[in-house]
Amino acid sequence: MGKPALARQICEGTEPAPRPSLRIYAPSAEMTAAANVVLSEFAPVEQATAEPAFRQLDPTPELLAELADASERLETAQPEEIIAWAHHRFAPHLTMATAFGPEGCVILSMLAKVAPETYVFNLDTGYQFQETLDLRDKIARLYGIEVDMLQPELTVPQYEAFHNGPLYKTNPNQCCFDRKIKVLRAAATKHHAWMSGIRRDQSTDRARAGIVEWDKKFNLVKISPLANWTKKDVWKLILDENIPYNPLHDQGFPSIGCWPCTRAVSEGETDERAGRWSGTAKTECGLHTLEQQDGSGI
Template sequence: MDINYQALINEDYERLNKELEHKDSLEVLKWAYREFGENLVYSCSFGVEGMVLIDLISKVKKDATIVFLDTDFHFKETYHLIDKVKKRYPSLNIELAKPDLTPEEQKQQHGDRLWERDPDACCNIRKMVPLERELSRYDAWISGLRREQSPTRANTQFVNRDNRFKSIKICPLIHWKEEEIWMYVKLHQLDYNELHDKSYPSIGCEYCTKPVAKGEDPRSGRWANLAKTECGLHK
C-alpha cells in the first residue's frame, strides 16, 4: 500500500478527491481495494445503504471483511437480515463486534437504562470503543454515508481524514439520493431490513430508534426528543 494516514496532509486529500471526482461508486471501491487491500474494512449497520454497498463490494472483492457493531440492543429484524446476507454472499467475511461489557455488566456498572440517562455514554461503550478496537487492525474503512442524509454529512468526500479513529474513511455513496438507493435494491432484488417498510428510514438500536412520520427528517427517529443525531462514529 502506498498511502499512509500519518503522512497525508489536507492537500493530499484534496488531490485524491479531485482524482476520484468523476468516478462512480464501483470505481471508488476498486480504487480503495487496490490501494488498501486486506487493510480495508467495511463497517456496516445493515441499513438500506449497507445492502447496496455490500452488493457493490461483492463485485470488487468477494471475500471482503465486513464488521457489524453488535451492541446486543438491535432489533430482531436486523439480526434476521444479517443471516440472509450471509447466505446470499457466503464468501464475505462478516464479523460481529461485541462491546467489552455485556448488557448485564453495563447495568451493574452504570445503572439501568443508560441509553435514556446518558445516551452518549451508552454509545461510547457499545459502539465507539468496539469500533476503535476493530479499526485499529486496519488502515482504512468504508462507510455508507450520503450527503443528503443530514447537514452534518453534507460535506463528506469520497476520501476523508478520520481524526477520531486515526484512519482514512472511504465513502463511495456520497452522491446517491434515497430514491437511487431504493431503485438499486429493487432492481437487484436485494434483501433489506423490513423495518424500512414500517416508517424506520434510519435504524439503530431498538431502545433509541423510533418510527418517523412522513415528511420528517429521516434521522429524527434516532435518539428522539434528544439533542443528538449521531452516535459519534462520524463526527
C-alpha cells in the same frame, strides 16, 4: 579357497555351533542425553518467513495530498469504481463497517462483485433489532460475505448492572461511546482504511463528507462510495437488483439503530433520521461527526 565354515557345515550335513545369546541393555541417561544433543545439532531447522509487523498509517503531508487528489478524481466516479480503487490501494488492510442500513446493503452487494474478500464488521451493541440480525444472515447466504459482529467488553446485563440501569435512558451519548465508538477504535488499530455507507444528503455533518479523506477520530482513511448518491438512488438500485434490506423500513423506520433509541417516523416527518434518539438534540452516534465536544454528537 575353501568354503566358508557355515556353508561347509550345511553341505557336509553337520550342525553349526550355537551362537552365544545376546543381552540388550537399556541406554543410560548419559547416552540418551548425548544422542539428543547430536540430533539437535544436525536436525534440519524450518525457516519461518516472518511477515512484517502491521503499522498504522501516519497522516503525513504526502498521504493527505494523495487522499485529496483521489477524492477529487473520484468525485464523479461510480461507487463500484471507488470500491475498486480502495481495494487496489489499501487491501488487505481495507475494511468496511456496516449497520445493515439500505446504503450498507447496497455496498455489500457491490463488494460481492468487486472485492468479496474485504473484511466487513458490524458494531453489535447488544441492542440491535432482531430484524437487523436476521438480515446479516440473509446477506451471508446470498453474497457469501460473513459480517463479523464486534461486541463491547461488557454484555448488556453487565453494562446495565454497572450503571444501575439502562444508560441509554439517562446518558445516550455515553452509551453510544462505550458500545460503538470504543469498539470501532479498537478495530481501527488493525486497518489502514474503512468504508462507510454515509450520504451527504443525510445530515449537516455528513454534507461535508469527502469521497476519500483522513478520519482523525479513528486514525484511518475513510472512504464513502455513496457520498454523492441520494436516497432515491439507493432505493432504485435495491429494487432493481432485489438487494435484501431490513423489513422495518417498510414499517415506517427510515433509519435504524438500536431498538431503545429508534422509533418509526410519523406521516409528514421528512427528516429520515427523525426517529433516532427522539425527543433529544442527539442525531448521531458519533461515528460520522466531524467535531465532538463534551460527548455531544456521539
